Amino acid sequence: MIEAVVFDFLTQLKANNERDWFHENKAFFNEAKASFEASMQQFIDIVHDADPTIGDLTPKECVFRIYRDTRFSKDKTPYKTNMGGFVAKGGRKSTMAGYYLHVEPGACMVAGGSYCPPSDVLKAIRREIYNFADEYKAILHNDEFKTVFPEMFEDKLKMAPKGFPKDFEDIELLKYKSFAPLHASTDDELTGDGAADHVRHIIKTLEPFNSFINRGITTEEDEIVL
Template structure:
């Protein structure tokens, strides 16, 4: 994976079409390596999460091309590579597992990021009805080895339709129910990265199972 980090680092300094075209073989090589790692993770995750079907890594890997139509930043390429593993691949609306490879900013994560209103409401109601079950996941020492807190923005007040005096109202204020653990460049290129990612995602499955159950129940 060192060559992947090297390519992305160079891309960050030369984010233009001419440079990318001249280095397309490096991009293709990096893409192949990330797809291979994604395939390994798909097989590992399927051993403990029966919801994840046989997936093509190509369906999980996000495009490196940025959508610049409505962005003031017109650089054409992302300076990271990422894969989302869940039923439906990168287009999934389910809670899943995310691999993010970026020099100095790699991480493993997942859950549900910025879900649409109906899905967010479903998760909130499930937490409302089973706050102890969800808190137990968040407080699990093995889970906490990797995932310290829910990530993303929070409402300043209670969400519409929920009692502000509810005992676990703070858990309902999140706009996402996502989790992440940073990984260093040394970890990404190290021999133990597969084992680390597998262990992290095994723990993340506890949260994903709760979140996907909420989506199914309140659909």
């Protein structure tokens, strides 16, 4: 699914993360970029088979730029040392829960859900979990889901979120600032003959989680009362 040229370029970029090297190797970058975009089309197709609600998307709508915004960062290296894309209804800038492919030598992953959503979306997700906690927990506690996604992005509040009762028995579920399951993949799992099947299994397992989250995001607030 992911070709060797992508890993080769990213490995060399990590060792030479500077503008002069990048400009001298622009043809190398363009080759790796085109290869990754072709892989992203495969990824989009796999996601669409499992979750048609994403609509018709192109790699251009989903792939993130490799250029870093260094204006407010202490790290002034100009380029990301990974390639990634987010597939959701509306593309990479969508606030809907979606499916993320991250390619980085030695640190690849397939993930999804809703990462650092804006406050209104975060409230909607928490409201859905509050009102349908048993349904949400059934998804999280499903044996296959726990195997594929052994961890969630762990940025959490210390206190109960505003607007929700502190004595809610599942209040810990509402403290997350992101609702993003993660699956670490080896480089070989994304490049071997079984790469597409590997990704397909992850996406199929993730779809019920995303469906639940997106139901909350798209539900009008006055339809469900805390």
